[in-house]
Amino acid sequence: MSSQRPPKAKKVPSERTHHGDTVVDEYAWLTVKEDPDTIAYLEAENAYTEEATAHLKPLQETLFQEIKNRTLETDLSVPTRKGAWWYYSRTEEGKQYGIQCRVAAQGETPPELKADEALPGEEVLLDGNELAAGGDFFAIGTSSVSPDGTRLAYSVNFTGDERFTLRIKDLTTGEVLPDEIPGIFYGGAWSADGSVFFYTTVDEAWRPNQVHRHTVGTPAEDDVLVHQEDDERFWIGIGLTRSERFLVLSSGSKITSEVRVLEADDPTGEFRLIRPRETGVEYGVDHAGDHFLVLHNRNGENFELATAPLDSPGDWTPLVEHREDTRLLDVDAFAGYTVVHFRRDGLTGIRVLPRDGEPYEIPFPEPIYDVGPAGNPEFVTERLRLGYTSMVTPPSMYDYDLRARELILLKQKAVLGGYDPADYEQFREWATASDGTRIPISIVVRKDTERPAPTVLYGYGSYETSMDPSFSIARLSLLDRGFVFAVAHVRGGGEMGRRWYEDGKFQKKKNTFTDFVAAAEHLKAEDWSSSVIARGGSAGGLLMGAVANIAPETFAGVVAEVPFVDALNSMLDPSLPLTVIEWDEWGDPLHDPEVYAYMKSYTPYENVDGRVYPPILAITSLNDTRVLYHEPAKWVARLRDVAAGGPFLLKTEMGAGHGGRSGRYDAWREEAFTLSWILDTAKVSR
Incomplete structure (x- = not known):
């Protein structure tokens, strides 16, 4: 470790009062990105982290080379x-x-x-x-070929702030056309004849709130505003059905949906409303020949699938009814089949509904895995493209013959260096939470690892996002050094259905944190783990900060990547990106005193105290628009000032966004840096 003293952030007391509660925030000044003192502080933290981890440089290089040498660098995807x-x-x-x-x-x-x-x-x-x-930095936000294959709409970004510039390429000549539209969001959709492209833009709070129509060859200032969403809780998007007959304009909050459709061969026409928004009702629409398919939760929290006439799309007739044990995730419409992606018992699955036969589910052999439709743009087809992986099986692409009911392996991601899946084992364990709820844990380990062993426990637990069992080349560098790797499928995620999510949000958010601690304690009690290093990012970074506060003695170290650790202050400021939208996830502490008090009782920044904390590595990006850089910066400053233990390190990418560095070699080096810190913290030096 460094002999240099860690940076000490200046204190500039700033008071705020909400619901009769006055709080002093000494590090609020770090929110001002343009302040030279802010940049100087971040750079000082980077310099300290660089020196504190200098002894790990050889190990970092070794790990980078391991990742690189296991990766087939010249490779290609399966054609679609x-x-x-x-x-x-x-x-x-x-x-x-x-x-x-x-x-x-x-x-x-x-x-x-x-x-x-x-x-x-x-x-x-x-x-x-x-x-x-x-x-x-470089990122592509949109890449969409027109239905006739003659034009490509694409957008690029060079800073990481997720605001893109749209260009049009003529694929018949290879010429990039003069059309140029700055400041757009992800996604977009072509009209049927490829003469018009629809795109979205964001407001000052980084909320996608407008859909515009651009006619190729005309100036951007002539683009037409097609739809504007004024409710600050809602965001919008535009897409094209697989049949290419309908444009679909969707408005959605965290809990409510509203969809409009327009014939794609009439791009200047008026969008038709499927069904008016109804608070708490979410639905999505696809076109299936002579009817629409509607996936909705109007009659049950785990969703059901309905059909609707094209001329009366608000009349829904059940096709696949709601089940308490099965969460319907998505539906894909084809000319002769309907394919439903679902979740049951903590695993994903595929159900096929032939137009001329009985429904069936596709079986898979491993005890834990993740499967889903992948790359199926053709409406008329007898084959379904599937992506499949597990914690020991590299990402694999299959075609499923829908008529013969046969899986055909097209390609499995190459893992160089003699990887043999038979050398590793994966398991599903169940921890018991403080309220008796059973929490699933996915585990992978080398068969020859002596247990208990040092363990990395990963978690997320928000937005109904599931951390499904998956493969990682970089993870092999831990497993081959005798680590256990585990994922805690805590409440707030979607692994066990919609109720699992509902039981980990709003006034039940603390379940997410106590579930994770229960999972760590289970791994120790069952002799899986000699020590546990926790890792999570974004909302999973909130989880990391919370468990460091409530059970610091449980963890040997914590890695928090782009962590949402100043959640209360962010949710109190509706001018920040995404705040109003996020009130449907966390609650509204600005207007509701009960929500304010509950959030204040768990948010990491607010609850740092003088206990002994484990070593903490916080990683962020200056241009992140989802979790602003100042959240981990303030958190680390307070940890340094108040807490015992550590050390506490902050690493800020000064030219990247929420996903970190964009190039694959740069990303591998960043992962090697993090893995070296984990190994060093676990006292594994090789």
Whole structure:
């Protein structure tokens, strides 16, 4: 560790009063990004972290090389058929970003592509390496080919703030057209003839609130505002059904949906409302030939699937009724089949509803896994593309023959260096929470690891987002050094259905934290773990800060990435990005004193005290628009001032956003940095 003294943030007392409660925030000045003192403080923290981890440089390089050497650097995806073309992406050794390509279709089966050989007639749609032009950050927000395959709409960002510039490329000539629209959000949709592109923009609070119509070849200032969402709890998006017959304009809050549709061959027409918004009712729509499919929760929290006439889309007739044990996640409409993606007993699954036969579910052999539809743009097809993975099985792409009911493996992600899945085992354990609820834990470990062993326990637990069992090349560097890796599927996530989510939000949010502590204690009690290092990011970073407060003695270390640790102050400020939208997730402490008191009782920044805390590594990005950099900066400053233990390290990416550095080699180095800290904290030096 460094002999240098850690930076000490200046204290500038700032008072705020809510619901009769006056609080002094000495580090509120760090919220001013333009203040030179803020940048100087972040840079001082970076310098301290750099020196404090200098002894880990050789290990970091070793770990980076392990990740790199296990990765097939020149590789390509399985081609996906769309119209007259097969689309795919590829990577090249030494290059940071992917390359999007296509080749003309010569039959019904995918072409045999070789990773190190370009196909005759290959057309490069986008080369991220050329577009990035050597900059520190690069991201593509939209990449959408028109239905006739002649135009590509794409958007790029070079700072990490998730505000993109839209361009149009003529795929018949390779020319990038003069059209240029700055400040757009993710996504977008083409009209049927490819003459019009619809896109979304955000308001000052970074809420997607407008859909615009752009006619190719016209100035951006002539674009037409199609729809504006004025309710600050709602955001909007625009898409095209798989059949390409309807544009779908969706408005949604955390708990309520409203959908409009428009025939894609009439882009200047008026969108039709499917059904007016009804508080607490969420629904989504797809087109299935002579009817719409509607996935909704009007009659049950785990959702049901209904049909609706095209000319009367608000009349819903049940097709797959609600089940208490099965959460319906999504529906895909095809000409001859309906495919439902669902969740049951903590695992995902696929149910097929043929138009001319009985429904059935696709079986999978492993005890824990994750499966879902992947890349199915064709409406008329007898094959369903599936993505599959587990904690020991690398990401695998299958075609499922819907008529023969047969899985056909197309490709499994290569893992170089002699990886053998038979050397590893995965398990499902169940911890018991303080209220008696059973909490699932997914575990992976090398078969020859002596237990109990040092353990990384990962968690998230918000937004009904599920941390499903999945594979990681970088994780092998821990497993091969004798670690156990586990995921705690805590309440607030969606692993066990909608009720699991509801029991970990609002006034039940503390269940998320106590579930995670129960999972860590279970791993120790059952001789899985000799010590536990907790890891989580974003809302999972809130989880990290909360468990460090309530049970610091349980953890040997904490990694908090882009952590939402100043949640109360953020939820009190409606001018910040996403705050009003987020009130439907956390509650509204600005106007509700009970919510204020409850949030104040658990938010990490508010509850740092003088107890002995484990070592903490906080990682953030200066241009993050989802969790602002000042949350972990303030948190670490308060930990340094108030808490015992540590050390407490803050690392800020000065040119990145919520996802960290954008290039794959840069991302591998960042992961190697984090893994080296974990190994060092667990006293595993090799």
